[in-house]
Ligand SMILES: Nc1ncnc2c1ncn2[C@@H]1O[C@H](COP(=O)(O)OP(=O)(O)OP(=O)(O)O)[C@@H](O)[C@H]1O
């Protein structure tokens with residue numbers, strides 16, 4: 001019984017990392033139409049930032065080992081991923097949308113290369129270990145620790161969800177959707193399209209960075225292997241399946257797709273002998289690719305359709 | 318009774334299925350005619366030509382050419398029905414040379430290329446020396462010649478023109494209209510949309526006035542020119558006819 | 562000093578061969594094809610299949626460590642890869658186009674295909690590195706201090722022949738003219754009687770064929786891996802953007818810049834950061850010249 005509970009808690013904690021990231025992507029893609037192919041890059045920046053800020057000292061790194069309190073790590077994660085988004089966005093958001101896709105893809109790969117090669121900062125392939133887990137050690141039991149962490153995750157998700165819902169219902173959010181639907185029309189309205197797109201991109205990326213920090217500090221260990229392009233893909237599938245343009249859909253998509261992903265791992269693992277590990281992974285990716293293709297072809301609006309949001313101002317008038 | 322070459326019957330069409338712009342238009346063009354479609358801005362003149370050309374889907378009514386039903390024809394098949402179309406804007410391939418533009422015009426009749434090219438260069442002798450230039454580098458009047466020339470390369474029986482004089486000086490517009498008379502003389506029937514009502518009607522046999530997606534007035538060019546109601550009611554304040 | 566120029570030109574030739582396809586899909590189908598890397602990979606693996614079917618090794622051609630068996634395999638692999646790409650277009654991209662799906666949706670579909678393709682290759686051919694043949698490259702000194710493997714000459718030569726053929730195709734044939742017409746103005750092209758579907762088929766065929774050449778030569782020079790094409794994606798995109806995306810010749814120039822930049826990075830001992838440096842160069846150029854090196858202002 002306790003083993004089951006513990007598995008479920010563990011599953012939900014991981015689902016919340018994905019759901020939070022999907023929420024960040026929903027702001028960018030669902031509401032603003034910005035195609036970010038470098039999700040894993042912003043996620044990794046967050047994880048590494050928090051690891052450097054909160055982690056223990058290592059004998060072989062230049063900085064780090066600051067051992068700071070975890071909220072500082074989390075906030076630092078949001079700041080650094082936000083800054084990375086600011087730089088990329090500033091250069092590419094004025095250009096054709098494909099350029100943003102290509103540039104964010106480049107960010108994702110570059111971050112991985114930095115994580116792998118800049119050993120005096122990231123310890124390279126050896127990874128950063130013994131990262132402190134927030135809220136642990138309060139009780140004797142690992143299960144209680146995990147439950148507490150899950151509560152922390154849910155609280156963070158709740159706060160971000162609440163903030164995003166307010167944002168997309170505000171006049172700012174209305175302009176956001178106007179931009180997505182018709183950029184020239186909103187430019188004609190005198191809105192600074194570029195600034196608003198940039199804001200959405202930076203905020204969304206900061207949330208991704210936060211999710212990365214939450215994962216890193218939970219596991220206690222990060223290495224370049226944790227940040228592969230497949231992550232970006234999974235998050236996109238989550239958003240498409242959940243319903244882009246719908247914050248609840250984003251959260252739900254994260255949960256459902258992560259559930260399918262974990263479940264398929266169990267099933268394929270049970271069917272195929274352990275020697276076929278690589279094959280099993282490949283089969284899963286092909287399957288999730290098929291899900292995406294079918295979703296794009298037959299149900300582009302996802303599980304939950306986009307709500308027709310009326311902003312408060314419009315409702316009052 | 319003579320069969321019309323182009324017969325548009327009760328056509329309803331638009332950019333969005335739920336929002337038709339044309340509300341049941343009918344119009345005939347007979348062989349050898351120049352027919353002009355007039356109307357205020359936004360009346361649906363361009364929409365009409367696009368619907369005939371298969372660029373928009375027609376939700377009701379029919380279009381026939383020489384008795385053959387071409388309603389909803391795929392746009393790229395239009396040229397096989399020997400209908401050529403010169404759009405209002407972006408009507409040349411700007412990055413391609415004049416010669417390449419002409420060659421593309423004869424895509425489906427490459428064996429007639431030399432012959433058609435001769436015919437087009439007789440009509441527009443200026444194009445000969447511009448042949449190797451990128452069409453985008455030409456002046457507005459020259460570009461219009463390339464556009465019409467390219468359309469004629471396909472040896473069409475019907476040529477549809479959307480505002481051929483738009484953006485040209487009155488003098489150049491006059492040149493274009495006199496060239497259209499010569500095009501008619503080589504046996505091409507013409508359906509054109511124009512804002513420049515007086516000048517267009519002068520070279521036309523018949524005309525239609527369009528407003529709010531329907532033909533409101535039709536008749537031979539002379540009678541439209543003399544019809545004061547046409548100017549006041551349907552051509553809008555910014556039309557030349559209304560002002561003159 | 563000259564050595565990295567020579568190395569850079571070889572990798573530029575491979576990047577350019579692959580990036581032509583990206584440039585063509587970008588301009589004619591109007592989306593950034595994130596699956597282009599896997600087209601290279603599939604082309605390389607089809608070549609492997611054919612090499613083993615022919616069973617005559619890869620031959621030699623004078624000092625060059627590959628010959629007719631490899632070249633013939635590449636030609637057949639070009640056809641096979643084109644068929645695969647056309648089927649995928651028919652199953653996935655064509656329905657999306659018919660639905661007038663947003664460009665972003667096409668990019669996303671391509672992104673998904675890229676992952677699927679990579680993993681399908683792993684499933685079918687295995688994840689371990691493979692080789693067409695074992696050979697020992699013999700470098701010859703062409704200038705004092707500059708040593709080139711004869712195969713590199715052959716690769717540069719093949720690339721130049723391919724570009725010349727492409728140039729002739731685009732400028733001298735009716736289909737080439739039609740492709741340029743569609744890339745400039747699809748509506749006017751249709752009005753002109755151009756069957757855009759045929760143009761799209763040729764776009765895929767040419768892109769896939771050149772990618773196959775790139776993939777096979779890259780595999781000959783290094784090794785076959787399921788990720789080999791994916792690793793080329795960023796340099797190929799960078800070449801596209803650097804050159805000014807609307808211009809095929811710009812893409813080749815962009816590839817040259819990227820190839821040389823990579824070679825410089827390697828010679829400075831920054832091999833691990835090669836792709837990141839490429840990316841930085843791309844961002845810096847975009848910052849000062851958003852339309853790329855040869856692109857026109859919009
Ligand atoms: N691409 C489009 N999508 C949606 N609606 C359009 C589009 N193009 C035109 N319309 C609408 O269709 C109506 C008719 O436009 P159309 O271009 O046919 O007018 P027109 O008579 O050619 O005017 P003009 O003299 O300005 O060229 C207008 O109300 C216009 O707003």
Ligand SMILES: [Mg+2]
Pocket residue numbers: 362363364405479
């Ligand atoms: Mg018009």
